[in-house]
Amino acid sequence: MISFPKQKSRIGIYLHIPFCPHICPYCDFVKTSKFTKKDVNSFFSELSAQLEFFLKKIPVSTNKEYATVYFGGGTPGLFDAFVYKPLIDIIRDRFYIEEMTLETNPLTNIKRRFSDYLSVGFDRITLGAQSLCPETLKILGRKHTRETVIKNIKWAHAAGFNNIQVDLIYGLKKEIRTINIADEIQELNEAGATGVSAYALSIEKRTLFANKDIACDENAALEYSLLLNKCKSLGFKQLETSNFSKMETYHNNIYWYGMPYVGIGTGAHGLLPSSEEHPFGIRYRIGEEEIKSYAPGNDELIFSQQENRMKNFSIHFEPSRTKQEYLEEMIFTLLRTPKGISLSWLEKVTENKKISQKILANAKIKRGIEEGKIILDNDSIFLFDEEKIRGDLWVSEFISLIK
Numbered sequence: 495m496i497s498f499p500k501q502k503s504r505i506g507i508y509l510h511i512p513f514c515p516h517i518c519p520y521c522d523f524v525k526t527s528k529f530t531k532k533d534v535n536s537f538f539s540e541l542s543a544q545l546e547f548f549l550k551k552i553p554v555s556t557n558k559e560y561a562t563v564y565f566g567g568g569t570p571g572l573f574d575a576f577v578y579k580p581l582i583d584i585i586r587d588r589f590y591i592e593e594m595t596l597e598t599n600p601l602t603n604i605k606r607r608f609s610d611y612l613s614v615g616f617d618r619i620t621l622g623a624q625s626l627c628p629e630t631l632k633i634l635g636r637k638h639t640r641e642t643v644i645k646n647i648k649w650a651h652a653a654g655f656n657n658i659q660v661d662l663i664y665g666l667k668k669e670i671r672t673i674n675i676a677d678e679i680q681e682l683n684e685a686g687a688t689g690v691s692a693y694a695l696s697i698e699k700r701t702l703f704a705n706k707d708i709a710c711d712e713n714a715a716l717e718y719s720l721l722l723n724k725c726k727s728l729g730f731k732q733l734e735t736s737n738f739s740k741m742e743t744y745h746n747n748i749y750w751y752g753m754p755y756v757g758i759g760t761g762a763h764g765l766l767p768s769s770e771e772h773p774f775g776i777r778y779r780i781g782e783e784e785i786k787s788y789a790p791g792n793d794e795l796i797f798s799q800q801e802n803r804m805k806n807f808s809i810h811f812e813p814s815r816t817k818q819e820y821l822e823e824m825i826f827t828l829l830r831t832p833k834g835i836s837l838s839w840l841e842k843v844t845e846n847k848k849i850s851q852k853i854l855a856n857a858k859i860k861r862g863i864e865e866g867k868i869i870l871d872n873d874s875i876f877l878f879d880e881e882k883i884r885g886d887l888w889v890s891e892f893i894s895l896i897k
């Protein structure tokens with residue numbers, strides 16, 4: 495069976511805050527840097543309405559349940575803690591909160607805010623550092639410095655946060671990063687960071703980087719290996735392909751292990767729990783119209799062109815998820831985790847007792863096991879740490895066998 499992480503929550507709540515101080519040229523998230531106070535007020539009242547609406551879609555159980563909460567963006571750290579309090583209160587009426595994360599940007603964080611965040615219930619901070627190397631930060635259009643990042647970690651730590659995750663980007667062309675990524679991680683650890691989320695730079699069509707030739711797969715593989723070994727040596731456990739931490743990350747587990755989640759805010763998406771009508775759950779996203787009207791080239795939402803665009807939000811439900819889609823999504827995310835795929839779970843869901851045999855007899859998978867790229871441990875099959883960066887190739891192989 496799928497071995498779920500040991501946690502109380504079986505549902506996540508993601509709130510998307512699309513406001514940013516400026517637009518980074520590689521970013522294809524839903525965000526805007528052109529907004530007024532009125533836009534912000536209108537957005538937050540809309541967010542409360544969306545939250546109430548979607549929480550009603552989660553079946554109520556006799557005992558109050560646990561949820562994980564994640565304020566992502568955008569730059570949620572642009573706002574004071576009291577802005578989030580009403581939303582947190584709505585969630586607390588219905589759930590115990592097992593973990594609550596706030597995404598922040600070193601450029602705009604303010605020291606006094608960290609203790610306020612803690613006092614309204616946040617217990618995990620993520621910091622969008624991306625790098626400590628001045629040349630890399632410049633190319634990525636980030637306006638903070640190495641010193642700001644270190645100062646931010648220390649502020650969060652001093653305020654009482656003991657779960658501080660730092661985001662990094664790797665895989666730019668070799669000549670760009672002048673500080674070895676392993677040394678960056680060493681410095682972050684010494685400042686008090688408890689983990690890193692490291693993502694290879696991917697060039698997205700809708701961004702200002704669309705035609706820039708600055709990513710390098712070969713360097714990405716090299717840096718991945720460096721960061722993997724450094725994280726291990728510092729005691730950061732690999733929780734997923736891109737995530738290394740001394741602490742658990744309960745909210746991320748929700749996505750990695752296929753649990754349902756409610757997403758709210760323009761451009762957010764969600765996966766509602768299985769029901770009689772939708773045995774494998776149903777996915778939705780919010781605000782397709784708003785997304786279509788982005789400024790071309792940098793994917794930025796322009797509030798001023800449409801008054802009240804945050805009102806009357808549109809929800810777009812996908813068709814009910816099929817068993818095949820469920821299986822494919824699970825294979826994709828589970829192969830990124832250290833637990834991997836349980837063969838008995840696969841046999842049960844596919845209703846095919848011979849599926850394990852078929853997988854283990856596949857020539858590529860057999861060779862992968864012989865070469866140590868794939869590990870078979872009793873009922874579990876998973877990718878060796880360094881092989882996780884090539885996970886997509888293995889996902890396609892596994893999926894072709896369950897069709």
Ligand code: SF4
Nearest residue numbers: 514517518521567568
């Ligand atoms: S990377 Fe972060 S700060 Fe930069 S535009 Fe995207 S969401 Fe905003």
